[in-house]
Amino acid sequence: MEIINIYAIVFGSILLSLAFIKALYYVSPWKNVLAIFISKHLTYPYIIHRHHFCGPWTRASVFLHLCYYASNLTCLLFAVSSVSDIARRAGVLSLINMVFLFVAPSLSFLADILGISLQMCRRIHRSTAWISIFLLAIHIFGILIAEKNTLSFQDAPNLHALIAGSAAATIVLLCFPIFRRLAYECFLKFHEALAALYLYAVWRHLPPNQLLALYCVYACVGAFTSTLCLQIATFVYRNGLFMSKGYPRAYIRCGIIPANADKTKDVENAVIVRVALPRPMKLDAGQYINLWMPTVGIFSWAQTHPFMVISWSTETQSSLDLFIKPRKGLSAALYERALKAPEGSVSFATFITGLHGISQPIDQYQTVLLLVNGPGIAAALSYVRKLIRGYNTSFSRTRRIHLVWELKTLGLAAAAEEFLDSLLEEDTFADGYIFTTSIYVESGKVFEVGNHNRGSVYQGHPDYDEIIRAEVLGDFPNSKTNSKAEHERMTVADGFIDSEKNGKGQGWKMLVMVSLPGKQRDRVQSIVREYLQDGVAMTELEFQPD
CATH class of the missing domain: 2.40.30 (Elongation Factor Tu (Ef-tu); domain 3)
Incomplete structure (x- = not known):
């Protein structure tokens, strides 16, 4: 590349960056309106609902997947002259996409590096894997068509290609739920071993003149080795392996x-x-x-x-x-x-x-509604304690916390009684409280949990539509200090709402946090979508009881 071309690219990038920053300045006053519009029409509504083998896919996820696949197909088919060119280009594209799959030894560690949730990291991993396998299949069939008369598996490169293809096919086969659920730990180790075998076989298959493909393999090995060393160092530090205090x-x-x-x-x-x-x-x-x-x-x-x-x-x-x-x-x-x-x-x-895991920013919401099922309570308790402590020390804007817990029997609630009681004991600032619980029991005997009068136990399933509607309208008469009038007085004093400027409902910023089975999460998301303009948002906790 000539020096003038480099200068033109750098100069143009600087001008575009300045224009982009200026555009953000003009757009920032409308960010809430844009966020509600994008959430209501792209990120919340589903095109494909949850099924056994696929879904759910929102409009935003379908759009992003289509853009991702279209960019790969464009790179694959642009200015090609033969089937052989398509096959070779598909192989290189498959390796480029596959670099992400080898970046870190565990998805949890990779999610921390990228600053995203584990669920999001899994989705990206899955999408990248499928496009890589799709391009690999094009590469294999293209080579079989273009070189069907000269292809011989007695040659070492072709033999390693066969090994790589077999490893990839086995990975795809074992990813189906029927195999994955039999013994997940065995599946995970076998999955990692097959991935390592695949990468080694690809390296042995590539000729020395395929520099870009070789660079992709080296990038996989280099990124994996770097993050593995970092994870080992973190492991040694966290567990105090060289300290006199012993192990955890x-x-x-x-x-x-x-x-x-x-x-x-x-x-x-x-x-x-x-x-x-x-x-x-x-x-x-x-x-x-x-x-x-x-x-x-x-x-x-x-x-x-x-x-x-x-x-x-x-x-x-x-x-x-x-x-x-x-x-x-x-x-x-x-x-x-x-x-x-x-x-x-x-x-x-x-x-x-x-x-x-990443911690959700919850302090700016006036109402936090936690909807959990069974063991999902473990994902909610730390948030409740943080909110109560923030309210007691005036570091949080939250004025109401409502925990809705659905159970098969009350045994799990009794086991968690000591933790719930400690939260209720801490929530006594200014002779009032902001934390209340509602427990719904599917079957078995119903009895009171704890020695407090701060929650209710019901037989049956929760009506999430009615619960969310009541929270949005401020209809919670059992709270000692949090009547709607008191709530408005406190939030106006804190500078959160201005009813004349913002209009009805704009001051009620509410966050719905869910740890529910898949179909219930989808149902709650469709309910929250109807209240987006009232300042309601939804987020999924790190643990989901699927």
């Missing part, structure tokens, strides 16, 4: 099932874990850690599991509390060990990775 230790016990519970029903219980840390750490609400407990079972040395941290403090913490519903694998093993322990609790040496 997990103290495990079962939740307490009350005597008035219905023993004829399957009563849910929980595992309560406290991880003592050799090195205190500072974490924010909504974050999680990965636990590695190699001595729990025979195969536990090969497993790491993510768990939400329910404890939160403005200071560094020397221990982390976890609330876990036993399912399969490690959580079931921990429950059995704690249940059989003669003293009611048991401890194991453990190691952690993290902290992972």
Whole structure:
């Protein structure tokens, strides 16, 4: 490239950057209007609803996917002269897209680097993988058509191409839910091993003159090695491997099932874990850690599991509390060990990775509505504590917190009673409160949870439409200080709303945080869409009980 061309590109980029910054200055007064318009017409409505093998896809996600696929197809088909050119270009494009798949050893760590949620990182990983496989298939079939008379698998490059194609096909086959759900830990390790085999076979397949393709392979190896070293360094630092205080230790016990519970029903219980840390750490609400407990079972040395941290403090913490519903694998093993322990609790040496996850900005919302199902309570408790502490210290704008918890039985609520009670005890600023709970029980005996009158227990399923409508209208008569008039007085005094300027409902900034099964999340999103102009927003917590 000539020096004049370089100068023209740099000069043009500077001019475009200045124009873009100036455009942002003019657009900024309209950012709320644009955000509501984009949310109402692009990011909230679905084109394809949730199904067993695909979805849900919003208008925004479909548009972005189409742009992504169209750009790849344009690069693939622009100014090509033969099938052989298409095949070779498809192979290079497949490798370029595949660089993202090898950037980090774990998606949690990659999500932290990019500053996005784990769910979003998984979606990007999945989309990138599918386009890479699609381009790889074009490359393979194009080569078979163009070189069908001269292709021989006795040559080493072609043999490694066959190995790479077989590894990619096996990866695609094992990604179907029927195989993935049989043994997820085995699937994950096999998936990683096949990916490594694929990359090695591609490297051996490429001729020396394919510099761009080789650079992509080297970029994969270099990025993976760099992030792996960074993750190892973080692991060593977090676990204090070279400190005299020893390793982290997990103290495990079962939740307490009350005597008035219905023993004829399957009563849910929980595992309560406290991880003592050799090195205190500072974490924010909504974050999680990965636990590695190699001595729990025979195969536990090969497993790491993510768990939400329910404890939160403005200071560094020397221990982390976890609330876990036993399912399969490690959580079931921990429950059995704690249940059989003669003293009611048991401890194991453990190691952690993290902290992972992004914390949602919640302090600017006047009302926070948390809709959770079953073990989703673990993703909500740290947010509730942060909001209460912020209200007590005048660092938060929140004036009402409503936790709606749907359960199969009240056993899980009884196991979490100590954590809910501690939140309610802390929420007593100025002889009032901002935190209230509503628990809905699908089956089993209904009884009061805790020794307070700050919540309600109902039989049946929550009506999310009615709950959200009531919160938007300010219809919460059971609150001691948060009548609608008091709410308006407090928010106007804080400079949040101006009814004459903003119009009806514009001051009621409300955030709906959800940790629900997929179809319920979709339902809540469609409800929130109707209240976007009233200042209502929705966000998904890091843990979803799917």
